[in-house]
Amino acid sequence: MGKCTFKGGVHPYDGKELSKDKPIKELFPAVGEMVFPLSQHIGAPAVPVVAKGDYVLAGQLIAEAGGFVSANIHSSVSGTVKAIEPRTLATGGKCNSIVIENDGEYKEVEYSPKKLEDLSRDEIRERIKAAGVVGMGGAGFPTNVKLTPKNPEEIDYIIVNGAECEPYLTSDYRRLLEESDNVILGLKVALKLFDHAKGIIGIEDNKPDVIRLMQEKVANEPDIEVKELKTKYPQGGERCLIYATTGRSINSSMLPADAGCIVHNVDTIFSIYMAVIEGKPLTKRICTVTGDGVKNPGNFYVWLGTNYRQLLEAADGPVGEPEKYISGGPMMGFAMYSLDVPVAKGSSSLLVFQEDIVSKVEASACIRCGRCGAGCPSHLLPAKLAGFASKNNEEGFVKFDGMECVECGSCSYVCPAKRPLTQQIKAMRRTIMANRRKK
Amino acid sequence: MSEVFNVSTNPHVRSKDTTQTIMRDVLIALLPASIFGIYNFGIDALIRIIVGIVTCMASEAVYQYFMHKKVTVMDLSAAVTGLLIALNIPSTLNVGFEIMGCVFAIIIVKQLFGGLGQNFMNPALAARCFLLIAFTGPMTNFVTDTFTGATPLAMLKPNGEAEGVASNLLDMFIGKTSGVIGETSVICLLIGAAYLLVRKVISLRIPLTYVATFAVLIFLFAPGHQFDVEYMAMEICGGGLILGAFFMATDYVTSPITPNGKLVFGVILGLLTFIFRMFGGSAEGVSYAIIFSNLLVPLIEKVTVPKSFGKKKPVKEAAK
Numbered sequence: 001m002g003k004c005t006f007k008g009g010v011h012p013y014d015g016k017e018l019s020k021d022k023p024i025k026e027l028f029p030a031v032g033e034m035v036f037p038l039s040q041h042i043g044a045p046a047v048p049v050v051a052k053g054d055y056v057l058a059g060q061l062i063a064e065a066g067g068f069v070s071a072n073i074h075s076s077v078s079g080t081v082k083a084i085e086p087r088t089l090a091t092g093g094k095c096n097s098i099v100i101e102n103d104g105e106y107k108e109v110e111y112s113p114k115k116l117e118d119l120s121r122d123e124i125r126e127r128i129k130a131a132g133v134v135g136m137g138g139a140g141f142p143t144n145v146k147l148t149p150k151n152p153e154e155i156d157y158i159i160v161n162g163a164e165c166e167p168y169l170t171s172d173y174r175r176l177l178e179e180s181d182n183v184i185l186g187l188k189v190a191l192k193l194f195d196h197a198k199g200i201i202g203i204e205d206n207k208p209d210v211i212r213l214m215q216e217k218v219a220n221e222p223d224i225e226v227k228e229l230k231t232k233y234p235q236g237g238e239r240c241l242i243y244a245t246t247g248r249s250i251n252s253s254m255l256p257a258d259a260g261c262i263v264h265n266v267d268t269i270f271s272i273y274m275a276v277i278e279g280k281p282l283t284k285r286i287c288t289v290t291g292d293g294v295k296n297p298g299n300f301y302v303w304l305g306t307n308y309r310q311l312l313e314a315a316d317g318p319v320g321e322p323e324k325y326i327s328g329g330p331m332m333g334f335a336m337y338s339l340d341v342p343v344a345k346g347s348s349s350l351l352v353f354q355e356d357i358v359s360k361v362e363a364s365a366c367i368r369c370g371r372c373g374a375g376c377p378s379h380l381l382p383a384k385l386a387g388f389a390s391k392n393n394e395e396g397f398v399k400f401d402g403m404e405c406v407e408c409g410s411c412s413y414v415c416p417a418k419r420p421l422t423q424q425i426k427a428m429r430r431t432i433m434a435n436r437r438k439k
Numbered sequence: 440m441s442e443v444f445n446v447s448t449n450p451h452v453r454s455k456d457t458t459q460t461i462m463r464d465v466l467i468a469l470l471p472a473s474i475f476g477i478y479n480f481g482i483d484a485l486i487r488i489i490v491g492i493v494t495c496m497a498s499e500a501v502y503q504y505f506m507h508k509k510v511t512v513m514d515l516s517a518a519v520t521g522l523l524i525a526l527n528i529p530s531t532l533n534v535g536f537e538i539m540g541c542v543f544a545i546i547i548v549k550q551l552f553g554g555l556g557q558n559f560m561n562p563a564l565a566a567r568c569f570l571l572i573a574f575t576g577p578m579t580n581f582v583t584d585t586f587t588g589a590t591p592l593a594m595l596k597p598n599g600e601a602e603g604v605a606s607n608l609l610d611m612f613i614g615k616t617s618g619v620i621g622e623t624s625v626i627c628l629l630i631g632a633a634y635l636l637v638r639k640v641i642s643l644r645i646p647l648t649y650v651a652t653f654a655v656l657i658f659l660f661a662p663g664h665q666f667d668v669e670y671m672a673m674e675i676c677g678g679g680l681i682l683g684a685f686f687m688a689t690d691y692v693t694s695p696i697t698p699n700g701k702l703v704f705g706v707i708l709g710l711l712t713f714i715f716r717m718f719g720g721s722a723e724g725v726s727y728a729i730i731f732s733n734l735l736v737p738l739i740e741k742v743t744v745p746k747s748f749g750k751k752k753p754v755k756e757a758a759k
Binding site: 007008010012013092167239243249250251252254322323324325326330331332333334335336337338339351353356357358359361364365366367368369370371373374377378379380381383384400401404407409410412413414415416417418420422423426 | 692694
């Protein structure tokens with residue numbers, strides 16, 4: 001079987017050897033503040049259902065979905081609600097958050113495990129919704145909404161995104177390795193929602209052990225197939241992954257469902273399993289803490305609301321005085337100005353670099369080498385788009401399909417003149433989107 | 440720990456390749472041909488190579504310094520231009536003329552149009568054409584101690600001025616013929632080209648379409664030599680075709696940035712070279728073909744904008 005791939009992409013140093021052999025370790029939150037932002041997902045913020053002074057249990061609903069596209073939020077610890085106030089997020093902005101003083105007793109609510117056979121489709125969707133499951137690859141789209149497409153009969157594939165194309169991250173790898181049965185069960189839950197959907201688990205070929213393991217596990221599952229993907233960034237981007245595994249292509253104005261596909265991150269599928277089978281809400285996730293700026297990189301099962309500083313301590317602290325802290329991967333993650341932020345549903349990693357390479361490179365003249373275009377998974381001409389952006393030429397930018405950009409960062413990465421292409425294009429996209437909303 | 444850490448937008452990593460490493464790769468790739476040129480034409484060739492590189496780098500540095508611009512000679516692009524100019528002149532050319540060509544390339548063709556990335560024409564070839572027009576005699580005088588007489592290509596020229604027996608194909612491939620310093624040895628140029636391909640500095644898109652188009656046209660339409668395989672091979676190995684196709688037509692700045700544009704560019708180059716060589720006044724055609732095609736690049740890019748990913752009906756709907 002040929003390896004699945006797409007046209008374009010880049011090959012950054014992957015750094016996965018730092019943490020790939022470290023088993024997932026549960027990280028118990030320290031006694032003290034736990035912060036639960038009301039917006040950990042795309043859509044309307046959740047609405048608090050607790051007030052200051054209330055005592056809550058681990059797993060208890062503390063904020064409910066504030067609309068159709070929104071998600072419930074649960075406390076991961078037991079303790080007292082200390083405040084509901086704006087707090088800084090890993091992405092840099094501020095957001096109203098429920099602050100809970102962890103009493104360190106971890107008293108839990110009662111969960112209601114169920115068997116897959118006993119659940120109807122509506123019950124499955126209801127349980128996923130109740131558990132507050134959202135896309136955990138970073139975007140944070142509410143999972144029950146994704147699993148309720150307009151034309152459910154047209155869904156042909158549910159794709160599990162195990163590409164983990166972002167360098168350094170190893171959380172999906174560890175999850176697949178350690179919880180393969182439950183990930184497959186989670187996928188079966190999702191498949192049960194559709195009449196004829198097939199499951200595809202896409203994994204990059206730099207993880208041969210996991211590919212072999214998963215292939216063995218699905219040997220007797222006629223509806224699930226493991227596909228080997230070529231290791232290339234951004235193989236795990238939704239559009240690239242759909243194309244690589246099914247040959248279908250979508251653009252910015254389409255949803256994966258328009259091509260008969262639904263894509264879920266590995267950890268999301270695991271959370272579906274937890275929600276539907278175990279009856280547990282989404283209160284924990286895997287975080288990779290890695291980079292040359294931490295003493296002991298590793299993969300941790302982190303309780304949501306935990307402070308990033310505790311993550312850093314879990315990896316035995318920083319090496320020297322690191323210059324850069326990133327939430328997420330090096331290609332699409334957010335650089336953080338402060339570590340005093342909570343782990344949210346979309347926090348896949350804490351990446352620490354001793355040196356901030358970006359601040360050291362200097363942009364020089366474009367030599368028109370075309371590498372940005374060759375690396376662009378959307379087949380755009382980033383050099384040209386950045387040119388339009390610098391002249392604030394909205395018309396030209398749109399004409400050259402700038403709005404099709406997925407902001408993957410490949411162009412900036414690969415540019416030999418070190419021009420900030422992604423940054424210019426991103427900024428222009430924001431301006432245009434803002435202008436469109438005004439109209 | 441109340442300090443504030445560095446922030447920036449994604450991505451937070453950068454590839455190791457820089458403009459300098461790319462230019463360094465081009466210099467490395469030109470080494471075999473340069474060394475062969477020195478072996479072939481002696482110390483004269485070495486002097487011209489050194490003069491070319493030094494003059495180009497110096498004129499760029501001096502210009503940028505006095506224009507209060509950032510001095511960027513260490514990106515090595517001027518060194519590449521200098522080396523290419525040296526490889527494109529006969530070893531007998533007056534060094535003064537060469538210096539004039541180098542200054543013309545860097546100041547007029549490159550810097551006056553905005554420096555690296557802004558020149559619309561390959562500086563080295565512009566300099567060569569300038570020298571060819573200004574000093575036609577010295578620029579086409581290939582008489583050295585080692586070789587006398589016309590280049591193999593001039594002997595092949597239909598109704599050409601040069602008489603005599605064309606060199607044999609093997610000599611042309613190895614490079615033991617007369618010509619400008621860097622063009623004679625096809626094998627050395629191909630070794631360098633292979634290095635650039637392996638390092639992914641260039642792709643085959645331009646050189647392959649260029650040479651293939653030219654070869655097909657020669658094979659089918661060369662006056663008096665139709666369907667003559669040996670003649671076709673000599674036309675490919677002779678003159679500046681290989682040097683031009685792999686090292687000058689592929690110049691990033693003056694070739695199309697779009698993948699399909701590169702193919703169109705190659706075809707146009709092949710066609711023009713065929714016309715210039717077969718029907719023009721001179722045996723050579725590569726330089727003029729390339730600098731003329733350089734002017735077409737904006738037009739080529741305009742019609743070859745790649746289709747963005749997914750910009751069509753999804754496969755599913757199309758299948759219905």
